[in-house]
Amino acid sequence: MSGLLEFSISDDPIAQQLRAELAAVEAIFDRQLASDMPAVNGLCRHVERYRGKMLRPTLVLLCGLASGRRRIDQGHRVVAAVAEMIHMATLVHDDVLDDAQVRRRGATVNQLRGNEVAVMLGDYLISNAFHLCSTIGDPSINLALGEITNTLCEGELVQLHHRDNLSLDEATYFEIIRRKTASLVGGCCRLGARLSGADEAVSSALGAFGLSLGVAFQIQDDLLDLEGKPEVVGKSLGRDLDKGKLTLPIIVHLAEAGPDARLEALELIERRESEGLLQRLVDSGAIDAARSRAVSLVNDAKMQLAVLVDGPARDLLQAMAEAVVDRDH
């Protein structure tokens, strides 16, 4: 993902600071999951290998840095670790829902140890995320986290409800991904700002930044599931079609195709013929249309950054936003 983690090789002082803070976040994450039961520890070591982009922790820290009157402190680091833990839990449970076998180029927990272990390990991650969040000692942060995860689960449940619904409309698709993906990304940005003592206008604007970014991120994820290369993306692909999940390019195509083309596309979907379907989505311009929506959401997100003072943290947030729709994995 060119750009998204550009700071990982940069010598800028802010990049150096972010690297140090992310290492501290990882240490909090690992310490939280240490159990006195060896069987549990082995599973947690496996999940730690899922850690990749660290998008959510990075957003907590960067929004804290960009908006803050106060310095980055333990509250930011803990919220960053909590957000990553919630994200890990959704990966583990999503892989059960999607029958996925590969994640970050390794076997998924469900593939390796069975669905039952994956269900319980996901629960353990959720539980530890809330426990860790409680160590901050600020009930309003716990409340905000609970609201975010309630919304996230609602998004997943509504998505399941619409499996194999070939008349899923755009509004419902956006409602689902706003809840299941963007609520957590937006929450990371809002809480990062709030923990730095930002005023309401700044934390709201950064929350809106994250919400648009999260929706764009999910559109890009759905595009990669359709047209990505497994060896580049590093996880099982084509799961959306296999599981009867309609995503934006398909919804756009079905809405805009003539009656015959529409019927043919529906047949390809029902027969799970991913290659034939992808060709139609490309030829009809539906893939490009979905990508344009993502780019336009990234532009919406970037406009929210006007609330911030100029500086390297704002520049990095802007670069991250652009990288979200540029990435190939």
Added chain:
Amino acid sequence: MSGLLEFSISDDPIAQQLRAELAAVEAIFDRQLASDMPAVNGLCRHVERYRGKMLRPTLVLLCGLASGRRRIDQGHRVVAAVAEMIHMATLVHDDVLDDAQVRRRGATVNQLRGNEVAVMLGDYLISNAFHLCSTIGDPSINLALGEITNTLCEGELVQLHHRDNLSLDEATYFEIIRRKTASLVGGCCRLGARLSGADEAVSSALGAFGLSLGVAFQIQDDLLDLEGKPEVVGKSLGRDLDKGKLTLPIIVHLAEAGPDARLEALELIERRESEGLLQRLVDSGAIDAARSRAVSLVNDAKMQLAVLVDGPARDLLQAMAEAVVDRDH
């Protein structure tokens, strides 16, 4: 379950108070789960039908009443609803783990709507439990809840780790059920007392009461899974053997049988021959031995009640403890 909810038909003032408080707890529970997404609401209505004994909320309220300098307040009611919600989440996820089809005489969520919906619905219940708990505004309660659920998940993970382990020993069995069942029951008693302003000695004693009670409760549950009548118990039985979970009567029998009887029992376990196995557990006295352990744990629990002043709340706690090993469902 004779006795356990005896107060449901009693005219005693304390029974009347408990009934009113439990109705308030149910209202909090239902209000918390109300979603603006209809698909989510339908699922929650299904889960509300699982509510049965209300053992955990009753313990929060009774321990609050028995130990308290302060009256029962909103904190008790919220913690009671939170405990029931966590319990419901474990039922929904356990039914996925156990492939169970019947619960409270109705279809399980996994049976009715598939494993995926059951996984996500369980997550939604966990998330809502933490969110609801955060409304109390006391970080120490959130922290205590997180510790309880971490322990609970560890118990489930260790149990899964030992599936089909025919050399599972008693110590490990007790460690598993202490974590997966008794930690929450003990937590309900301890928090109920703490919310009433009980001093450390009283809340510790009630925590120990709940811990012993929870272990006894699980032994009785495991006995019912072996020898209960489905039409009385109201849920899928024989799941432990089918899923390779060794429980106390089997562990006792394998430890005490001579070499030939032991080999024969192991063969019955591997072939999942529940009737033949049950006959041996009865004949060898292993069922009675397990029941004795449960009764002895209830006696341990009752001794902890000595810390309380005489009164109707203490009497009810004692009656509940006795009913835990008396119940046939």
